[in-house]
Amino acid sequence: MVLAESGFSSPRNDAFPAGLRVLVVDDDPTWLKILEKMLKKCSYEVTTCCLAREALNLLRERKDGYDIVISDVNMPDMDGFKLLEHVGLEMDLPVIMMSVDGETSRVMKGVQHGACDYLLKPIRMKELRNIWQHVFRKKIHEVRDIESLEGFESIQMTRSGYDLFDDGHFLSGDDTTSGRKRKDADNKHDDRELSDPSSTKKARVVWTVDLHQKFVKAVNQIGFDKVGPKKILDLMNVPWLTRENVASHLQKYRLYLSRLQKESDIKNSFIGMKHSDLPSKDSTASFGPHKAMNMIPDDVPNSTYSFSASNSQAQNVDLKGQGDLKGITSAPMAEPKGALSVDIRDSHEAKSTQMSFDHSLGSVDSAVSFASFNSTTPLQYPWTEIPEIQFKQECESLHLENGFSQLPLPGPSMIENEANRSRIEVKPLLDDCRSNFVEHLGPVGAEDLFPIQSKSQSLNNQVFDLISATKSSMKTQDVGLNYLADSEFALRNLNASCVGVPLATLSEDLQICRLQGDCYPMNYGLQDLECSTYDNPALMAETPFHLYDVLRFDHEHLFDPAEYYAIDQGLFA
């Protein structure tokens, strides 16, 4: 089985797992001999050593010389766990621990230190036969990691660069934003050395954030449709980088992008389904566009919404997560309580409506999408006091580098003030939305938010609805699919980090939601949520991520975008 993508590019590919290169480390000579024999019987290539230091030397000498390490826990010169750590950090090889001691605590320690398995002595042949799966799995994950890394980055990029969006090029001006963001946030991320799996034979290229940004920048400059590894390489101007490195990275990138596309497609249909399934928690809490209609409080006319259901939701959401950070900052914060008491319970529903996000933040997504719509017709929100929220295109918007423009949106909605504090794991979603929508959020004054608050109850779910709505509408529009995908992607990634953030802190979150430095006027032209009336599809693409940020009610994530990302990254790491 040849695993090209996963980097099994060595000659032993054909017979994999035969020829697997195993390094066995054990101070017990009897076991060393037995293991050697056993592994040889499995057709593996075995190297033995009885000292941890010796093992490390061997590994360092031939960085790509081994596929997997099996080590005993107790060794005289170095603790097996320590060796495990070293190997994981330096060589990133799968390590299997062994011991005659099977105490749970020990096993747990092994797992904690990164062991991919823990075998108890006496070890049977059959246990050794299957160790190749660890090697395989790791390779697969590496590829996925890289893709997700790219996804994450691209989300950041989308946040900042949607203004450059034009047909098909959704990766516009990303670098700066994402770069900045990543720089701050991303220690962990940088640590995550996603080497190019396809070039394992060569020096492993670590696609750091910076490098990847250069790459993306080059890609965008050339024009995504016209890229080629050589052109990219030339533009990137990184002397030590080879054409092959770029080629394989580009391949992964393309895969990632196409996956986003597919996902957004799926989401579109998914959303539809979901929404229809969602029961409204309360009358106003309608998740998903379809429901929006029902959910919308009576006083909110649906007429202006193309997405009817979604609109209503969008409203809520938009208000919350709108890009106008400036406005939002002050506004939402001001009234967390009661204002937008998003019914957090609904968040669960929102979750179910997840449009494409893994987490329930899906609804947020839709909202986000909404945000990006240029709406011209004033939405009649329940909280009508809110002035029209027009989506403005914020070209700048996604300076997410500072992090997420905290759309107050999530705040209010999330601020589940008293009662329904459900976990809104919208947070992650918000982030995505945010990035998407930020641009479009028109200025939303503080007052804008307040009105929402008045509607609090209804807003609860509306936020989610809005998000979902926007998403679905966006999808229908087929605008910025990639955009969505990216945001989803980001969301997903973000979600990972935000999972389980209790809404309880919403009120505070609102404050936190404030965009730091990213104040995009949020024009929630919810009225214009009509899909058909998108003036500028490109705008859609620029879904303000702020929106998502707003939803990031986890006040723990102080709005330090960097911090936020760092956290996210950490989760990924």
Added chain:
Amino acid sequence: MDLVQLQRQFVDYRTSLYHEGFLDEQFTQLQELQDENNPDFVVEVVSLFFEDSERLLNELARALEQQSIDYKRIDAHVHQLKGSSSSIGAQRVQKVCIAFRNYCEEQNVEGCLNCLQQVRHEYSLVKTKLESLFQLEQQILTAGGSIPM
């Protein structure tokens, strides 16, 4: 004794070792690992075990003779011995090691000394038995027969 008798004796003896707990399934594994490439694999491994065990037993004796006993060190040795004995399936030795480690944890010198004595005893027993088994094997091979599985 003729070949068939030798072989039968061999099988019976080996079976008894399992029954009496001197050897366990691990030993069978070792025998299965032996092949044309390594015709003396089992003997080699067992020899390694003997060497290692004797070294460890000496270390243990020395450690327990100290004025101030280093239980951690003793525990480390016992742990090694336990691992070693598990490699060839010397079950009884392994069992004593478990008890030995408990005494170490309790820092019970009496218990440790007792265990040392026990483990020494078990070790010499299994050593003798394995040597007898190998001798029988050799006799069979010399007589031109094959070792029954």
